[in-house]
Amino acid sequence: MAREVVIGACPHDCPDTCSILTTVEDGKAIAVRGNPDHPFTKGRLCVKVNDYQNRVYSDQRVLYPLKRVGPKGSGQFACITWDEALDEIAGRWKAIIAESGAKAILPYSYLGTQGIINGLNVGDPLFNKLGATVCERTFCDSGACTAYMMTIGHTPGVDPESFVHSKYIILWACNTLSTNSHHWPFIEQAKRNGAKLVVIDPVRTRTARLADWHIPIRPGTDGALAMAMMHIIIKEGLTDRDYIDKHTIGFDELAVRCEAYTPEFASAETGIPVEDILKLTREYATTPAAVVRIGVAVERHAGGGQTVRAIACLPALVGAWKHVGGGLLQLPIWAFPVNWAGLMRPDLQPESMRVVNSWRLGPALTDEMPLDPPIRALFVYNANPMAMVSQQQTIERGLAREDLFTVVSEHFLTDTARYADIVLPATTQLEQEDIMFSWGHLYLSYNNQAIAPLGEAVPNTELFRRLAKALGIDDPFFFRSDDEMIEASMDWSSPVLAGITLDELKQKGYMRLTMDAADSWAPHRDGNFPTASGKCEFKSSLSEGGNFVVPLFRQGYGGDQAGEPVDPLPHYLPPNESRRTAPALAERFPLSLISPKSHAFMNSNYGNLPAQVAQAGEQQAVLLHPEDAAPRGIGAGTPIRVFNERGAFEAFATLSADVMRGVVVAPAGFWQRSNQRGPTVHALTPPAFADLGRAPTFSDMLVDVAAA
Numbered sequence: 001m002a003r004e005v006v007i008g009a010c011p012h013d014c015p016d017t018c019s020i021l022t023t024v025e026d027g028k029a030i031a032v033r034g035n036p037d038h039p040f041t042k043g044r045l046c047v048k049v050n051d052y053q054n055r056v057y058s059d060q061r062v063l064y065p066l067k068r069v070g071p072k073g074s075g076q077f078a079c080i081t082w083d084e085a086l087d088e089i090a091g092r093w094k095a096i097i098a099e100s101g102a103k104a105i106l107p108y109s110y111l112g113t114q115g116i117i118n119g120l121n122v123g124d125p126l127f128n129k130l131g132a133t134v135c136e137r138t139f140c141d142s143g144a145c146t147a148y149m150m151t152i153g154h155t156p157g158v159d160p161e162s163f164v165h166s167k168y169i170i171l172w173a174c175n176t177l178s179t180n181s182h183h184w185p186f187i188e189q190a191k192r193n194g195a196k197l198v199v200i201d202p203v204r205t206r207t208a209r210l211a212d213w214h215i216p217i218r219p220g221t222d223g224a225l226a227m228a229m230m231h232i233i234i235k236e237g238l239t240d241r242d243y244i245d246k247h248t249i250g251f252d253e254l255a256v257r258c259e260a261y262t263p264e265f266a267s268a269e270t271g272i273p274v275e276d277i278l279k280l281t282r283e284y285a286t287t288p289a290a291v292v293r294i295g296v297a298v299e300r301h302a303g304g305g306q307t308v309r310a311i312a313c314l315p316a317l318v319g320a321w322k323h324v325g326g327g328l329l330q331l332p333i334w335a336f337p338v339n340w341a342g343l344m345r346p347d348l349q350p351e352s353m354r355v356v357n358s359w360r361l362g363p364a365l366t367d368e369m370p371l372d373p374p375i376r377a378l379f380v381y382n383a384n385p386m387a388m389v390s391q392q393q394t395i396e397r398g399l400a401r402e403d404l405f406t407v408v409s410e411h412f413l414t415d416t417a418r419y420a421d422i423v424l425p426a427t428t429q430l431e432q433e434d435i436m437f438s439w440g441h442l443y444l445s446y447n448n449q450a451i452a453p454l455g456e457a458v459p460n461t462e463l464f465r466r467l468a469k470a471l472g473i474d475d476p477f478f479f480r481s482d483d484e485m486i487e488a489s490m491d492w493s494s495p496v497l498a499g500i501t502l503d504e505l506k507q508k509g510y511m512r513l514t515m516d517a518a519d520s521w522a523p524h525r526d527g528n529f530p531t532a533s534g535k536c537e538f539k540s541s542l543s544e545g546g547n548f549v550v551p552l553f554r555q556g557y558g559g560d561q562a563g564e565p566v567d568p569l570p571h572y573l574p575p576n577e578s579r580r581t582a583p584a585l586a587e588r589f590p591l592s593l594i595s596p597k598s599h600a601f602m603n604s605n606y607g608n609l610p611a612q613v614a615q616a617g618e619q620q621a622v623l624l625h626p627e628d629a630a631p632r633g634i635g636a637g638t639p640i641r642v643f644n645e646r647g648a649f650e651a652f653a654t655l656s657a658d659v660m661r662g663v664v665v666a667p668a669g670f671w672q673r674s675n676q677r678g679p680t681v682h683a684l685t686p687p688a689f690a691d692l693g694r695a696p697t698f699s700d701m702l703v704d705v706a707a708a
């Protein structure tokens with residue numbers, strides 16, 4: 001019996017990018033386990049991935065190209081050959097391009113796999129070359145990234161491993177134990193070293209329960225808290241004047257701006273008592289090595305961008321950056337010298353391009369967004385918009401259009417793939433080769449292919465080679481091997497890759513970027529922010545161009561940002577839908593709904609797989625405060641309807657005082673057609689963008705709940 005252990009890396013859109021050891025026997029993967037040698041992920045895999053072989057060998061896998069034989073959405077398909085599938089796709093696309101132009105084709109994708117060659121940008125060169133509509137992918141952290149760039153630039157921020165040196169840790173809208181769980185041991189170590197842990201979250205999550213101090217906050221009001229913290233810091237002289245003078249710009253204007261944001265104002269907005277706001281601020285400002293870890297969730301409200309602007313100003317105001325373990329952690333992805341331009345190839349774009357935002361998929365596919373030419377072909381890969389995007393009913397109406405030619409590359413017949421005309425089988429991480437960045441630690445990872453592809457599944461790289469060939473493209477760029485693509489994926493001359501060779505990386509599976517050690521990590525001790533001024537910009541020089549999207553999220557397309565003017569100073573924008581801002585709406589729909597991540601699902605991945613469904617629940621559970629449930633006649637386990645003027649979905653109630661009164665929680669990831677049967681939370685979520693970076697606002701909405 002041939003037995004080997006293959007070193008790989010978790011493909012998921014998660015900060016942790018775990019090092020994984022797959023045991024392969026006679027060509028079959030029999031088990032996966034965490035690699036105990038990895039300094040950050042330390043040998044533990046989460047509930048989503050610790051049986052990854054069951055995803056790979058699931059009897060639900062799509063293993064052959066499929067062609068629709070029943071009505072749209074019926075899930076009736078017949079197997080066809082790859083040649084038939086490619087002929088049909090190339091034939092339909094060529095006809096559409098001839099009749100309507102390439103803009104009638106809309107690619108839709110995200111981070112189904114996070115591998116650098118198979119992930120975010122794998123299709124960009126082809127669609128850029130065709131001149132297809134650019135689908136701007138801003139539903140995850142785009143607003144926060146715009147705000148971060150405006151303030152401190154593309155810095156990795158605090159090394160997550162140097163949290164062991166932090167003395168005051170604020171997890172702000174971040175459920176570490178569920179969404180970034182390998183960071184937790186570093187936080188625990190910091191606590192053992194005497195750090196205080198504060199969690200700011202409307203919900204007493206499993207993370208908040210282990211904090212020294214959980215501060216419940218009304219959804220979408222964090223900006224008021226952050227502005228008030230600055231008000232207090234300035235008023236009480238808790239600033240680090242020397243650091244401000246040397247390493248920031250715009251302090252005087254910021255000080256004027258902060259005057260209005262009194263603790264009383266913030267208390268009324270956030271629901272946090274004034275004493276607590278004062279205490280939090282004083283503790284934060286006077287403990288050296290204070291750090292804030294922001295979750296992506298902080299941006300999902302009308303003022304999410306400016307909230308991140310305000311939070312990003314805090315560490316410079318108090319000089320936290322001077323200390324190892326002090327500062328701000330958002331996405332250390334910026335440390336990786338990825339050859340983004342080479343991956344996206346914006347240079348291939350024709351002069352005239354069109355941009356449609358991924359959060360607008362429904363309108364773009366229907367008459368809600370008049371487009372000339374209309375979208376006639378949709379190509380989805382690495383994404384499941386039916387489960388993850390607002391206006392679910394509109395998306396469904398669009399996907400049901402007889403005249404829309406939809407192709408989906410997938411592992412499974414997801415809610416989106418069920419509407420396809422052609423489904424193409426995609427390999428999983430064990431069946432493909434890739435190189436990986438991380439947005440939660442500073443290790444470059446390598447995923448060695450562990451097993452041969454199942455059935456006729458192909459990696460996304462091969463899918464796009466086949467498409468290019470079928471379309472008659474002859475540029476050799478489109479026919480590079482995976483090895484060539486991996487070689488070209490990074491700027492190997494970058495100092496952070498000094499001493500790292502591909503050979504060694506393949507063998508070890510991961511290597512730390514050649515940067516300061518976590519124990520001496522303080523990149524902004526002397527300023528050196530990667531901004532235009534080289535300083536922390538309280539007053540941002542990037543505001544002049546108006547609202548913008550970081551190029552990463554829009555295939556490098558630079559034109560047509562259509563940016564509304566942006567205030568150069570941070571401020572608080574209240575939620576669109578709250579009791580205070582929309583009292584008439586709140587009369588009818590008095591509860592705020594937030595839709596964070598499920599512990600056992602990875603976005604919508606695993607929403608169909610038994611082990612994870614057993615953990616997450618067969619059907620959508622919605623968490624309510626007992627005092628919100630009682631007057632509605634709702635008990636624990638009661639089937640309920642959650643609704644607002646946009647739509648409704650069914651769920652069952654779980655009751656706990658862990659959630660603030662007036663707030664309900666519907667974790668994301670349930671599928672319409674496996675567990676959920678019927679619409680999901682995205683039947684209700686708003687289509688509005690947040691203030692910066694065209695981020696979504698899916699946790700900024702009012703609903704009501706009734707027993708079903």
Ligand SMILES: Nc1nc2c(c(=O)[nH]1)N[C@H]1C(S)=C(S)[C@@H](COP(=O)(O)OP(=O)(O)OC[C@H]3O[C@@H](n4cnc5c(=O)[nH]c(N)nc54)[C@H](O)[C@@H]3O)O[C@H]1N2
Binds near residue numbers: 301
């Ligand atoms: N288990 C699991 N892990 C994941 C994912 C997954 O689906 N499942 N998805 C991955 C992805 S794509 C991402 S982007 C990250 C996201 O990582 P996080 O941002 O940590 O994820 P969320 O669970 O969406 O939100 C975190 C917390 O923010 C709280 N919250 C919601 N609204 C507000 C608010 O207005 N203010 C404050 N202060 N708190 C608020 C929620 O109650 C929740 O506990 O997780 C990644 N990791």
Ligand SMILES: Nc1nc2c(c(=O)[nH]1)N[C@H]1C(S)=C(S)[C@@H](COP(=O)(O)OP(=O)(O)OC[C@H]3O[C@@H](n4cnc5c(=O)[nH]c(N)nc54)[C@H](O)[C@@H]3O)O[C@H]1N2
Binds near residue numbers: 013428
């Ligand atoms: N209600 C609510 N909505 C949300 C969020 C939320 O927290 N709540 N989070 C938002 C955020 S942060 C994000 S990042 C987005 C995520 O939105 P999406 O990225 O659309 O969601 P996923 O569920 O991760 O879908 C990825 C799909 O890619 C497929 N896939 C995996 N690997 C491969 C591969 O190698 N090749 C191909 N072709 N396919 C593959 C998977 O089977 C899966 O169906 O959702 C956003 N929407």
Ligand SMILES: [Mo]
Binds near residue numbers: 013139140141296
């Ligand atoms: Mo995300």
